[in-house]
Amino acid sequence: MSQSTDVADFGSNRFASALLTAFTYLLGIIFFFPVAWMVLNSFKTEDEASGSPVFFFEPTLDQFRLVTSDIAGRASFSEVYTNSFFVVLLSTAIVMILAIPAAFALSVRPIAKWRDVLFFFISTKFLPVVAGILPVYIIGRELDLLNTRWSLVIMYTALNLPLAVWMLRSFFQEVPGELIEAARIDGASLRSQLTSIVLPIVAPGLAATALLCFIFAWNEFFLSLQLNTSDAQTASVWVTGFQSQRENFIARLSAASTLAVLPVVIAGWIAQKRMIRGLAMGAIK
């Protein structure tokens, strides 16, 4: 290990430390570049966006006007946004309503075979969604749920529930057992144990979990494409409609993409610290 002394002292050297920082910045910029380029392209004309790259140009809002204008035969932007928000917020809310008591029963007052049940929850996550799409499609057709928001609300709830139970369980694990025991002896009901003692302690964890559900549901494409292409279109399917075989489309695709990713990106930026803590705590113990 004597050879590695040079490497070892790397960080302590001031110049080297600055170099490492610069390297980190460079990697950060490289990682962010495709997103930045997409946003940049959304402010260009089609001619500027297609062709050799232009870094300096006169920004225009034409593409945003184009993609948000109402055209017959295409779902309007406001409709699409409403659909997306409706489906995502409602499914996330249902996930939390179902997952909080479930996680409680798997951690704070564990049932006898909590481990098997937890494994069952996680194992449903391993089943490829695509493998089940045919029966889901057929059941959806029978129940008249195709092309409504409800099919997606149900499916997104099922999609995110295992992850939410898994994360919340770990948060609940953090709650000191003595606190709950004391409340139980004082005669607090199960519900009041949950609402007055456990929930306030795990609030940051709840936020992190809900955020992750929000991200996965908002970004989901496959089910939305299969169950819901026409009447209740969500943002992920809407975006794909701006490709074209005949003409340049990069600028308008970029504008639509920028609008489609905006809510999740902003929510993620705001809540990133909480998410790190949430993932870590929710992850291990």
Place this chain on the structure above:
Amino acid sequence: MQVVDPSSSEERSDTISEAPSIQRSEEAKKLQKREAWSRRIPLLPALIFLIAVTQIPFILSIFYSLTEWTVNPPRDRTFEGFENYTFAFGDRFFREAAWVTAKMTFWSVVLSVIFGLGMAMLLDRKFRGVGFVRTLVLTPFLVMPIVASLVWKTQMFDASFGMINWFTGLLGAEPYEFVSKRPLWSIIGVLVWQWTPFMMLILLAGLQSQSTSVLEAARVDGATKWGIFRQITLPHLRNYIELCGLLGAIYLIQVFDHIIGLSGGVSSARNLPFFVYRTSIGGGWRFGEASAYSIIVVVITIIFATFGLRVLSGLLEGEDAA
């Protein structure tokens, strides 16, 4: 689904406290039973919902898979036993898709964990703007996968408009059609771009949970940085790395958006889920056959999941002791 009626459990606890204390042992048994049920009730709505939504389609799939059922051209559904299965195992394209799934999942998970670890270590230092850089790195994870695929395809990989070719062109290289020449690796590339931030978040949390006193002690004892990393940091991160692998595998084994967005599903770069989709409502319309494929996929996944759950078991072990 229905939400638990909280009043029911309250009522129960009332009756229990009022019970006469004479028939103790019998009461105790009843009490125990009620107690067990009051523990189970909060779990039931979630459990019932998940069973209904995930298991009913599965059972229907088993039924479909035993039938000959082609919708286009329309024909009557007939029962034909295991014929679809024998056909599936002989299908070259199915085997190809299985192999692609293995490669795609393995490389995208491994590479994003490695890059995520590297990125987490760089961001675990203190410097001006560390939060800003973390935000930059985090962003790809937040971008909608279908958008990420289309943006990479049209604006990064493309031979005439793509930024990668523009950049390599500056260095004198010929333009290269990444997506059509290397569809699998183009997909893996975008997957790694999106999942590195996720791994970075988990691993960063792992790094920051290290006890500084242990690190300090090692440093005082004259341990090298590499030695500290190998003998203290890596063992500490083990659980976190396993969790990264598990969550990554769960999500990356069923990639769909990137395949349709980037390559459109050419046979050298389509995984099992995509293959099943193409056989059924994605253009094949051979529902019986597709259901047999999907059952096989589920069985294979369950085998792999068992390994995954063993990892999970290891993660939970520490809790039992506590």
